[in-house]
Amino acid sequence: MLKPLAVISPAKKLDFDTEAPVQDSSEFRFGQQAQALISELRQLSVGDIKALMKLSDALAELNHERYQQWQAKMSPQNSKQAMFAFKGDVYTGMSAETLTAEQISAAQHQFRILSGLYGLLKPLDLIQPYRLEMGTGLKTQQGDNLYKFWGDQLTNQLNDDIKAEGANVLVNLASIEYFKAIQPKALDVPVITPVFKDGKNGEYKVRSFLAKKARGMMVRYLLDEQPSSEQALKSFNYGGYAFSAAESDDTTWVFKRSEQA
Numbered sequence: 001m002l003k004p005l006a007v008i009s010p011a012k013k014l015d016f017d018t019e020a021p022v023q024d025s026s027e028f029r030f031g032q033q034a035q036a037l038i039s040e041l042r043q044l045s046v047g048d049i050k051a052l053m054k055l056s057d058a059l060a061e062l063n064h065e066r067y068q069q070w071q072a073k074m075s076p077q078n079s080k081q082a083m084f085a086f087k088g089d090v091y092t093g094m095s096a097e098t099l100t101a102e103q104i105s106a107a108q109h110q111f112r113i114l115s116g117l118y119g120l121l122k123p124l125d126l127i128q129p130y131r132l133e134m135g136t137g138l139k140t141q142q143g144d145n146l147y148k149f150w151g152d153q154l155t156n157q158l159n160d161d162i163k164a165e166g167a168n169v170l171v172n173l174a175s176i177e178y179f180k181a182i183q184p185k186a187l188d189v190p191v192i193t194p195v196f197k198d199g200k201n202g203e204y205k206v207r208s209f210l211a212k213k214a215r216g217m218m219v220r221y222l223l224d225e226q227p228s229s230e231q232a233l234k235s236f237n238y239g240g241y242a243f244s245a246a247e248s249d250d251t252t253w254v255f256k257r258s259e260q261a
Contacts (some may be wrong), residue, residue: 001228004192005167006111006219009178010121011088014129016021021097022104023076025090025126029157030119031072037117037132037149040140041067053136063131074126082113083123089209090173093216096123102244103223109165111219112158114178114257116146118158135177147181155183161188171233172220173215192233192253196241199258214241214255 029247037063044052045135048078050060071195078086083096099107100258104124113121116132132138134146142149162170172179173194184191196214197204217238233253234243247254 001163002169002230002233003167004110004167004169004171004222004227005162006171006222006235007174007179007182008090008113008215008219009134009174010110010115011086012131013087014256015087016080016085016129018032018084020081021099022101022124024105025076025081026108026122027074028082028118028121028125028127029073030153033149033153034117034182035072036140037138038067040069040138041132052138053131054132055131059131066129070128070130074128076126077210079126079128080115081124082115082118082121082127083107085129086113087214088128090216090219093213094219099220099223100197100222107223110222111144111160111173113183114154114174116158119150119251120161136180150181152183153154154181155186158182159186159188160241162187164225171218173218175212190251192251192261194236194253194255197254197256198245198260199256201259204256214239214257217241235260 012123014168022078046060046064049055050057050063054065055063057136097237107123111123114134115121116134116136117130118125118127121127137145140248145186164215169189170187170191171189195206198207200208218236225232236243236255242257243255244256
């Protein structure tokens with residue numbers, strides 16, 4: 001029987017204005033590490049942040065303010081559950097706000113969100129607004145980027161979560177930038193990486209915006225259908241995608257969709 005645990009990327013776009021559909025929340029696990037990163041970020045000027053993250057003046061200003069205001073203690077007043085706070089293409093595909101209360105509870109056991117600041121989030125972990133992409137070259141005592149900072153901590157936590165949830169496969173729905181923070185060979189279960197290709201003028205390829213949305217749809221499929229076999233997972237058909245056996249192997253599963261009208 002297949003028991004998947006999925007990992008996804010966070011989003012740059014955030015929504016802390018809309019109220020989440022549920023009150024339930026959990027606490028993220030890497031408090032000490034997040035505080036250490038915030039301490040480093042607080043030492044940066046607006047100009048430093050602009051250069052480091054290649055941001056506009058307005059976004060650099062906003063994130064400088066976010067780092068200064070960040071509090072170690074999360075509360076309903078200053079934070080929101082991760083799965084409802086992130087609002088990028090992946091989250092549009094998942095459409096978290098339309099999940100039932102039961103599905104939201106189940107999500108805690110079915111997927112994780114990789115984060116440059118928070119490490120590895122459960123969907124209902126409370127977070128505060130931030131911007132810190134995993135590929136950022138932020139210097140810390142551990143080295144000159146976040147991959148050095150996190151080291152094997154996220155892989156170890158993922159193994160703990162895999163064991164706790166009784167998962168027997170990891171479905172990698174994260175971007176390359178984020179999954180680089182994980183050491184797949186050190187994981188206790190095999191990894192399946194779905195790849196989504198869209199057709200245009202007879203040519204099928206990964207189109208970033210559409211692929212991100214498809215990753216979110218795959219998470220939604222896991223929550224809706226609870227696939228318990230490889231065949232059930234390969235039957236993913238949301239948005240018109242279909243499994244391509246000819247282009248897939250044991251670890252990379254290709255899903256294709258013909259040109260959208």
